[in-house]
Amino acid sequence: MSQDQQQSQQVGVIGLGAMGMGTATALLSSGFQVTGCDIASGAREVFSAAGGKSVATPAELAHCDVVLVIVVNGQQAEEVLFGAQGVVAHLAPGSVILQCATVAPSQAKQLGERLSAAGLWMLDAPISGGAAKAKSGDLSVMASGQPEVFNKAQRVLDAMAAKVYRLGDTPGVGSSMKLVNQLLAGVHIATAAEAMALGIRMGLDPEVIYEVITHSAGNSWMFENRVPHILSGDYTPLSAVDIFVKDLNIVHQTGRELSLATPVAASALQQFTAASGAGFGREDDSAVIKVYQRLSGIALPEAANDAEGAK
Known part of the structure; x- marks a missing residue:
């Protein structure tokens, strides 16, 4: 993908903690247009200072083609996807969700089914490597999902990870x-x-x-x-x-x-x-x-x- 193509692809990152902030800044450095989302104003200010756009609610990521969910737990993942200010209801059909939080495999399967029913693609894509590797774009991604979803998200994955493991065709395997x-x-x-x-x-x-x-x-x-x-x-x-x-x-x-x-x-x-x-x-x-x-x-x-x- 050329720099111009990357700049035309809109990426959202929900959760600007240590891993989310690092990943978001790595994507910025690779030329993507990145919007970070976090309820903490301090985190939004830090990301804005780094050159990104920041919003307070997932619903404000409606313009994004790819959305990364890098939150603490399954309850937060559920909330940012399907809650009152969740992103799912606002995304265009065919948009891609990278579900990167550590959740139970059974929950990852359920999220994949619900997102598919909403007309969206999902990669079950937990990440590992720590904040330093997130910032340098050198994470390991343990991912599963349909080949078409990998193709849609490949350039984002390449920018955030040193190694992407394709582990299967259905959500749950990555988790x-x-x-x-x-x-x-x-x-x-x-x-x-x-x-x-x-x-x-x-x-x-x-x-x-x-x-x-x-x-x-x-x-x-x-x-x-x-x-x-x-x-x-x-x-x-x-x-x-x-x-x-x-x-x-x-x-x-x-x-x-x-x-x-x-x-x-x-x-x-x-x-x-x-x-x-x-x-x-x-x-x-x-x-x-x-x-x-x-x-x-x-x-x-x-x-x-x-x-x-x-x-």
Whole structure:
């Protein structure tokens, strides 16, 4: 697609959080006309300052050819699509919805059916990679939908993702794959926190633990990515504890639907739930280690400004 063709394609992004903002700005950088939608005025102001157009309600995206839904959960996805100010009633027939939120596979199937009945196309297209990769257009997209929908959305997908996995022809498959990813991600974060808590409780230097494990067989992507948050004492949310309360609950519920036990995921869910109950739900998901601090009194690294203030 030429730059002129991209500029003629109108793209809407519903949800200007960390992932949505990054994706919206990546699309802007690729030459698309992008309208961002968020109820938070601050998020709209940031996107407008970046050169995009901003609106407060999904209904104001009627001019868009492709709409990305990058919200927190299935309830929000339902609301922005079919609620009183939802976008579905206002889009032209044949428009494409990329449903990028993490939802249950059963809900993704239902959304696909309802959108099809409304004359719209849907890709079940959960995303992974974090805010940095969203901003650089290097996400992974786990997508399923009819080939015609992929063709309509391909250039948008190319601009937002380093890898687009075509997993099937019907909605639900993409969300199933994302659920596998979230099970592993949640378990790995909870396990990284437990390993760090054990090492600290045994008297090991947290920095040395990180150095050794990231060069040993026990390493994981999540250990390498999240433990630095613990080492710096900075729990500014890049992905919050409550996200994994939600996602691991979806894993648990889907397992029940399939009569498949998920005991390891269930254990991780309990740790994230405990962290949320202790008041850390909106902190970075690495704050799950604070559960161990509460239980055993381990001393966690402090943020630089906190350490200065304690002097």
